[in-house]
Amino acid sequence: MIARRSFVKWALASAFFIFTFKFLKVTKSETKNSVTIDLNNLSNNSVYLIKNRQIAAIRMDNNINVLSIKCTHLGCTLNVAGDIFKCPCHGSEFRLDGEVIKGPASKNLNEIDFKVENNKIIIYL
Numbered sequence: 329m330i331a332r333r334s335f336v337k338w339a340l341a342s343a344f345f346i347f348t349f350k351f352l353k354v355t356k357s358e359t360k361n362s363v364t365i366d367l368n369n370l371s372n373n374s375v376y377l378i379k380n381r382q383i384a385a386i387r388m389d390n391n392i393n394v395l396s397i398k399c400t401h402l403g404c405t406l407n408v409a410g411d412i413f414k415c416p417c418h419g420s421e422f423r424l425d426g427e428v429i430k431g432p433a434s435k436n437l438n439e440i441d442f443k444v445e446n447n448k449i450i451i452y453l
């Protein structure tokens with residue numbers, strides 16, 4: 329019964345993230361040294377991937393974090409799969425807070441400097 333509940337929780341979280349990614353429209357602008365995301369468009373409990381910069385902005389329980397999505401194993405760009413980051417190359421998995429949960433990667437994801445100002449997330453590259 330516990331396994332079934334866990335599966336249901338996992339399925340609901342996955343459905344939420346898929347829905348969020350499908351309909352999330354985020355305004356962003358980029359310069360050589362920074363990327364700016366409109367905070368109003370990054371809804372709570374969602375992740376926004378900036379794949380060309382290998383960066384993810386994560387907003388969970390109204391806490392914002394920015395992580396590198398460059399796999400700490402050999403550098404592939406991670407994808408979001410439900411409520412984890414997953415590497416398409418060799419299968420490493422990371423929680424959305426960057427903690428590695430499955431190898432071959434052994435190091436957590438790197439945090440990226442950012443600040444929130446005037447309702448925008450400014451990410452420093």
Ligand code: FES
Nearest residue numbers: 399401402415418
């Ligand atoms: S590059 Fe990600 S697991 Fe190997």
